Amino acid sequence: MQAGPAAAVAPSTALRDLNAMRVQAGLPSVRGFHGKLNRGCKLHNRYMSRTGEFGHLERRSSRYFTKLGARAASRSVFAAPGLLPSEAWGQTVYHRLAILQPRLRVSGFSAHAGFSCLQVLSGVSGSPAARTPGLTLYPWPANGSAGHAPVFPGYESPNPLLDAPGAARLGTPLTVVVNGPWRQWQVTRSAVDAATLVGDSGVSVPLSVSDRGSRNARYLQGGFALLPRQALAANAWYTATASGRVYNRGRSWPFTLTTRFRTGAVPR
Secondary structure, three states, X not given: OOOOOOOOOOXXXXXXXXXHHHHXXXXXXXXXXXXXXXHHHHHHHHHHHHHOOOOOOOXXXXXXOOHHHHHHHOOEEEXXXXXXXXXXXXXXXXXXXXXXXXXXXXXXXXXXXXXXXXXXOOOEOOOHHHOXXXXXXXXXXXXXXXXXXXXXXXOOOOOHHHHOOOOOOOEOOEEEEEEOOOOOHXXXXXXXXXXXXXXXXXXXXXXEEEOOOOXXXXXXXXXXXXXXXXXXXXXXXXXXXXXXXXXXXXXXXXXXXXXXXXXXXXXX
């Protein structure tokens, strides 16, 4: 996804960085990296390095194919090995939603052979303890947080611009993951009826919405994203609002959200 330092991030450092981000968002921590999941990530990193094929599949005909690696390929996010989770995926939209999945409890990680791999689906808990009694929303940037890049760097596939047709660039994307009393999180979908983003200066920022009706809906983890259609001002406070409903197996829950964050300097 991005070029990064040559030195690989240690698993303990990656876990600490991932959980710092999750705790700031009000989410439970990931308990740890599991050995089998780590091996799957390492095998798929090797597959990508040896074959030159970057992505979420492994060809069975390849000499580097493994069942464990192929499973990791379909359940993980990837980046350069020297980037922390907050750097590699925290500045994205759909990958960010994946690493902030509310029910993620165990993961796997490997920074090896030119790639880092973080498992985001294999360790998602289906237990009742992972649910919340009612609808709960977790926005990022977290409410009250500061230092967020005012311009989206644009290094992500799928491309968020597909859900912001006509926009040349994006400002700081806002993502919202959801949890609730439902059993199957995979069928959860969010619909945004109205959303605003207003700076403390009083200037309103035009938005596009990525939700259940959007082209990238399958990557939303049941949540949604607000996509500013222009760069935000540096070192400025913004207030975002959104209202709509979350759907799961014939039931729906209304929501209203207000969250504030502050941008940082424009990256060089």
